[in-house]
Amino acid sequence: MAMGVSPAELTDDDLLRELGHLYETRMDALRHAADQAYGEHTQRMAQLEAEYLRRRPAREIDPQRLREGARAR
Incomplete structure (x- = not known):
């Protein structure tokens, strides 16, 4: 489809x-x-997320979302 x-x-x-x-x-x-329908939703989400990451390989990463940030909390 x-x-x-x-x-x-x-x-x-x-x-x-x-x-x-x-x-x-x-x-x-x-x-x-x-x-x-859930499978198609999942597939489309994966496609769109992959495209976002392809376009922004150096996207801003929140330090709090890293392992070291979590440990500091």
Whole structure:
């Protein structure tokens, strides 16, 4: 089944909007979607996240999200 526009073809704004929408609907998909629909949701999320990481390999990392930051807390 086709899953929308290829992530590589999305503008940065569209990519972020699509990711935001998927995150907003994730719990509903987990709790109420059929197995196939949940699998497609998961696959699309993985594709969009991979594209985000491809575009931003040097993205800002919050030091608190690292192991050392967690130990300091």
